[in-house]
Amino acid sequence: MDITEVAWNEPARAKILEDADRVLREAVEAVAASHGGGDSDEIFQELTSRLKDRFIDFEPGPDLRRYADAIASGELGGS
Template sequence: MELQDIRWNDQAREKILLDADRALQEAVREAASTLSGSDKDQVYKFLFEKLKDQFVDFQPGPDLTKYAEAVAGGELGSAASA
C-alpha cells in the first residue's frame, strides 16, 4: 500500500463536506444577522475569524468573498436571519 492510497471512504468524505458546508452556512447566517449594513471587508473578516480555527490549514478562496459580498449587499434570503 502506498501513502497516496490512504484516504477517507466516500461516505466519510461526504460527511466531512456536509459538516464543512454547515459550518460555512452557520457563519454566513450569523454574519447576516449581526452585521447587517456592514461593508464586505468587515463581513469577510468576521467570516474568516469564525471559520479559520474550524479547519486544518484553512485557506479562504473566492467563496468567502462571494458570501461576504452577499451579506454586505443584503442579498441573502429571509431564512438566513432565522
C-alpha cells in the same frame, strides 16, 4: 499498499464535506444576522475569524468574498 492509497472512504468523505458546509452556513447565517448591510471587508474579516480555527490549514478564498459581498448588499440576510 502504497501510501497514496490512504484516503477517506466515500461515506466518510461525504460526511466531512457535509459537516464543513454546515459550519460555513452557520457562520454566514450568524454574520448576516449581525452585520447585514455592513461593510463587505468587515464582513469578510468576521467570516474569516469565525472559520479560521474550525478547519485545518484554512485559507479564506473567493467563496467567502462572495458571501461577504452578498451580506453587505442585502442579498443574503440572517434568519
